[in-house]
Amino acid sequence: MVTYVYDFSEGGKDQKDLLGGKGANLAEMTNLGLPVPPGFTITTEACRQFLRTDDTPPELTEQVTKHLDLLESTMGKRLGAADDPLLVSVRSGAAASMPGMMETVLNVGLNDQSVRGLAAQADDPRFAWDSYRRLLSMFGRTVLGVEGFEEVLQEIAAGRPDTALEAADWQQVVDAFQQLIREATGRDFPQDPREQLDLAVRAVFESWNTDRATLYRRQERIPDDLGTAVNVCSMVFGNLGADSGTGVAFTRDPASGASGIYGDYLQNAQGEDVVAGTRNTVPLAELERIDKTSYDELVSIMSRLESHYRDLCDIEFTIERGTLWMLQTRVGKRTPGAAFRIASQLVDEGLIDLDEAVRRVKGEQLAQLMFPQFAPGTDLRLLAVGMSASPGAAVGAAAFTSEEAMARAEAGEDVILVRRETTPDDLHGMVAARGILTARGGKTSHAAVVARGMGRTCVCGADALDVDVRAGLFRTADGTVVTEGDVISIDGSTGEVFLGAVPVEHSPVMRYLEGEDARDELVDAVARLVDHADSTRRLRVRANADNAEDAARARRFGAEGIGLCRTEHMFLGERRELVESLILADTTEARQSALAALLPLQRADFEAIFAAMDGCPVTIRLLDPPLHEFLPGLTELSMRVAVADAAGKAARRDVKMLEAVKRMHEQNPMLGLRGVRLGIAIPGLFTMQARAIFEAAAAHTSAGGDPRPEIMVPLVAAVQELELVKDDIQKVAEAVQRETGAPLDFKVGTMIELPRAALTADAIAEVAEFFSFGTNDLTQMTWGFSRDDVEASFFPLYLDKGVFGTSPFESLDRQGVGALVRTATEKGLAARPGLHLGVCGEHGGDPDSVHFFHELGLDYVSCSPFRIPVARLEAGRAALMDPAISGPT
Ligand code: PEP
Numbered sequence: 001m002v003t004y005v006y007d008f009s010e011g012g013k014d015q016k017d018l019l020g021g022k023g024a025n026l027a028e029m030t031n032l033g034l035p036v037p038p039g040f041t042i043t044t045e046a047c048r049q050f051l052r053t054d055d056t057p058p059e060l061t062e063q064v065t066k067h068l069d070l071l072e073s074t075m076g077k078r079l080g081a082a083d084d085p086l087l088v089s090v091r092s093g094a095a096a097s098m099p100g101m102m103e104t105v106l107n108v109g110l111n112d113q114s115v116r117g118l119a120a121q122a123d124d125p126r127f128a129w130d131s132y133r134r135l136l137s138m139f140g141r142t143v144l145g146v147e148g149f150e151e152v153l154q155e156i157a158a159g160r161p162d163t164a165l166e167a168a169d170w171q172q173v174v175d176a177f178q179q180l181i182r183e184a185t186g187r188d189f190p191q192d193p194r195e196q197l198d199l200a201v202r203a204v205f206e207s208w209n210t211d212r213a214t215l216y217r218r219q220e221r222i223p224d225d226l227g228t229a230v231n232v233c234s235m236v237f238g239n240l241g242a243d244s245g246t247g248v249a250f251t252r253d254p255a256s257g258a259s260g261i262y263g264d265y266l267q268n269a270q271g272e273d274v275v276a277g278t279r280n281t282v283p284l285a286e287l288e289r290i291d292k293t294s295y296d297e298l299v300s301i302m303s304r305l306e307s308h309y310r311d312l313c314d315i316e317f318t319i320e321r322g323t324l325w326m327l328q329t330r331v332g333k334r335t336p337g338a339a340f341r342i343a344s345q346l347v348d349e350g351l352i353d354l355d356e357a358v359r360r361v362k363g364e365q366l367a368q369l370m371f372p373q374f375a376p377g378t379d380l381r382l383l384a385v386g387m388s389a390s391p392g393a394a395v396g397a398a399a400f401t402s403e404e405a406m407a408r409a410e411a412g413e414d415v416i417l418v419r420r421e422t423t424p425d426d427l428h429g430m431v432a433a434r435g436i437l438t439a440r441g442g443k444t445s446h447a448a449v450v451a452r453g454m455g456r457t458c459v460c461g462a463d464a465l466d467v468d469v470r471a472g473l474f475r476t477a478d479g480t481v482v483t484e485g486d487v488i489s490i491d492g493s494t495g496e497v498f499l500g501a502v503p504v505e506h507s508p509v510m511r512y513l514e515g516e517d518a519r520d521e522l523v524d525a526v527a528r529l530v531d532h533a534d535s536t537r538r539l540r541v542r543a544n545a546d547n548a549e550d551a552a553r554a555r556r557f558g559a560e561g562i563g564l565c566r567t568e569h570m571f572l573g574e575r576r577e578l579v580e581s582l583i584l585a586d587t588t589e590a591r592q593s594a595l596a597a598l599l600p601l602q603r604a605d606f607e608a609i610f611a612a613m614d615g616c617p618v619t620i621r622l623l624d625p626p627l628h629e630f631l632p633g634l635t636e637l638s639m640r641v642a643v644a645d646a647a648g649k650a651a652r653r654d655v656k657m658l659e660a661v662k663r664m665h666e667q668n669p670m671l672g673l674r675g676v677r678l679g680i681a682i683p684g685l686f687t688m689q690a691r692a693i694f695e696a697a698a699a700h701t702s703a704g705g706d707p708r709p710e711i712m713v714p715l716v717a718a719v720q721e722l723e724l725v726k727d728d729i730q731k732v733a734e735a736v737q738r739e740t741g742a743p744l745d746f747k748v749g750t751m752i753e754l755p756r757a758a759l760t761a762d763a764i765a766e767v768a769e770f771f772s773f774g775t776n777d778l779t780q781m782t783w784g785f786s787r788d789d790v791e792a793s794f795f796p797l798y799l800d801k802g803v804f805g806t807s808p809f810e811s812l813d814r815q816g817v818g819a820l821v822r823t824a825t826e827k828g829l830a831a832r833p834g835l836h837l838g839v840c841g842e843h844g845g846d847p848d849s850v851h852f853f854h855e856l857g858l859d860y861v862s863c864s865p866f867r868i869p870v871a872r873l874e875a876g877r878a879a880l881m882d883p884a885i886s887g888p889t
C-alpha cells in the first residue's frame, strides 16, 4: 500500500520531493528535538493522484484517520471536541518554495460548540471568537470560494481597529460570516471537524492550479506536475495576549549576508499577520526586552539550525503564553550579493568547502551583481527610506495598480509598482515592473520575498509614504505628492526612494571585472568563487566579439578566445558604399575592384582583433546576412528615384541600385541568399575575406604575435557547400603563404545552424575541422519561428498558455533543438574523433543551456562579453554537479 501520510517524526530534510519543503523541514526539526507542534504531512504523491483523477486516493481517508488518532492521543485532545478542542492548521508546502501562492487554513476544528470550549479553556472568549472568525473567512475563501469577508468585517468594526473589538463584536462577525457563507453557497459552514479537515486538504491540493500559482511556477521555472504536500499541524496561538506573538527570523541578513539575528516580531498576533505585512512589526532584537527566555531559546535554536543546515535559514515561530514553538524553517532566499558573501563566509567558518560554495551561487545572481547602480554624489531628492528588500537600481514611472503597471510596461515604459503592500494578486504587475515599492511590510513581506525571487529591485516598508491607490498617488512626510506616471528611482540596496530619474553607474563587481582595484567583501567573494569555478570547469569560455575593443573587454572578463566574430558589422558605416559597389558591379573587373577596396580595411580589422586576442583562438565567420541588408530600403530608394526623376536628374547609381534592390528582394530573407549560399553566388567575396584573415595573421606573426584564426562558414546545409568554399580558402592560404613566407596555422570549420546540417553532421565533419552550433538559427529553423518577429508577437501568449516556460531563444529547448545538437555532436565525433565543438548562439551565456552543453561534452561556449563571467561560473557549477566528475552531490 502506498504511504500517503507521514508523521513529523517520520521524515527528514532530504525528502522534499515527497513531503514538500515545509513538511521535510518540520520533520527535520522534530527529529532534532526542537519544539515543533506535533502533526503530520500528506505527501505530494497524494496531490499528484488528486490532480490526475480529480479525487483523493481511496486509502487517504483511512491513513489520515490513523495519524489524526495518533495526534489526538499525543495532544490529549480530540479534533473539534466541544469542551477542549484540538485545532489544526492545514498548510500547503511544495518541494520548491512558492511564497503565498497556495492556501492555508488555520483553526480547523472550531464550530459553534467548540468555540465555547476554546473560550473556556483559554479563559478568553474574545480570543476564541476571533479565532473562529479567522477560520470562517479562510475556509470560506479558500475552500468555498466565497469573497466579501473583509467588507463585512469593516462594516461591523465601523472604523475601530481589530484590537478594539470585544468578544461580542467578534461573535457578531462570526454570525455575519456564517450568513455570508450561507447566502453565497446555499449551505451552512460545515460543523463537522473532520469534514472541515478533509475539505481543507482538498482545497490545498486544488490551490496548486490557481492562476497565480501557475504563473509563479512559470516565472520560477518550477515544473507543473510536482504537486504540493499538505501539513496538518496542531495549532499554537500567538494571539493569546501580550505574552504571545509570532515572528520570522533569519540567521543572517538575507539582503547583505552579514551574520547576526534578523527578523520581525509581532506581539499578540497570528502567523499570517506578519507575512501579510498588514501590521507593522518590531525588529526581532526587541523580543529580548519583551520575553528574554524565549529570545535566548530562539537564538540558540537559530545557531543550531544554521550549523545543521550549513546555510542561512529562515524561520517562522510563535510564542504562546511564553512557550516558543517552531512553525517552519528552510534554507532562506537571499539577495545575489548575500548569496556570494554567505557562501564565502561559510567556507571561512569551515561549514562547507569551496566546491559546495560554488554550487550554491548562480550565474543569474552574478549577472545581477554586474547591474549598474545609482551614482553617488548626484543631487538627489530623497522622498523616503524603506527596507532594502531586493537589490538593484530601478527608475520608472509610478504605477499604483498591477493593471496600470502592465499597461505602461506594454507601452514600453519603465515602471515602479507602488503599493501599500502587495498580495499574490499583484504578481502580474510585479513581473511587468522594473521595481517594487511598498509602504508596509518587512523584509519577509510578500513583496520582498517575491521580488527577491524574481530578481526585481524592491524597497518595502517605506512607512513614511502615505499610499492612496484609489487616487493614484502617494504623499511623503513633507507633503510632496507623487502621482501616477511621475518618475521615481528606488535603490534596493539601501532602501532609498528618490524623486525623478537618478543616474546610474557601474557596480563594484563590474569595476573589478573591468580590472579596477575595487575590492570589498562582496568583490572578494565573487572573485574567489569564480576563480574556483575556473579551476573546476571543463568547458572553455569564449566571446562573441566583432572588434578589438570588445575582444579586449572579453579578455578582461576571462574569455579564452573568440568563438564568433561576425564580419557583417565590418561592412557598415562608411564602408557601405564599397559594399554597394560590390553588389552593383556588373563586370568581373568592377566586382574585383570593389573587393580590392574592401580587402585592406578587413585586414586591418583582423589585425586589431588578433592583437587583442594574441595566443587565443579567434573564430571568424564569413559574411552571413543577405546582401540587400546593406542597401537602402525599397521604399526609401523608390521615393528618392521618383523625386529625382520628376526633377529630371535621377542619378544613374540610384536607378541601378533600385533595380538591384528590386531584383534582390526576398519574401523570406532568413531562408534566402545568405550564409554560404552568398559565398558561392558571389565569386571572390569569401576569398577576399579569407585573404584578409591570412594576410592579417601573417602580419601579426611577423610582428612576433601568435594569431590563431579559425575560419567559420555559416548556414551550411550540405557538405558539398562547405567543400566548395573550403577548397577556395585552401588556395588563398597557399597563395598568401607563398607571398608572405609566413607560416599559417588555421582551421576551417562550419556553423551547425540548420537541421539538415545536424542530421548529416557525419558527412560534414569529413570536411569541417570544427563545429560551432549556431543555436539562434538552429532554434529558428527547428521551430519554424522567425526570430525577428515571434518574441514580440505571440510569444507572450505562448508563455501565458504554457507552451513553454521560457523562450527557446533564451534557454535551449533540450528536447527539440537539443536533440539536434546531440545528434550532430555524436555523428560529428564518430566521423572525426577529436572534432572541436562549440556553441556561439545566445544560449552560450544562458545558465541552464551551459549545463546542457557541459553534459554533451562540448569544448566551449561562446557568448557576449557581459555574459562571460556568468558562463565561467555556470561551467564550473556544471562540472561540480556532474556525478561523472565530482561524485554525487
Ligand atoms: C546563430 O545563428 O546562432 C548565430 C550565432 O548566428 P547569428 O545569430 O548571427 O545568425
Ligand code: MG
Pocket (backbone or CB within 6 Å): 753, 774, 776, 777
Ligand atoms: Mg546564425
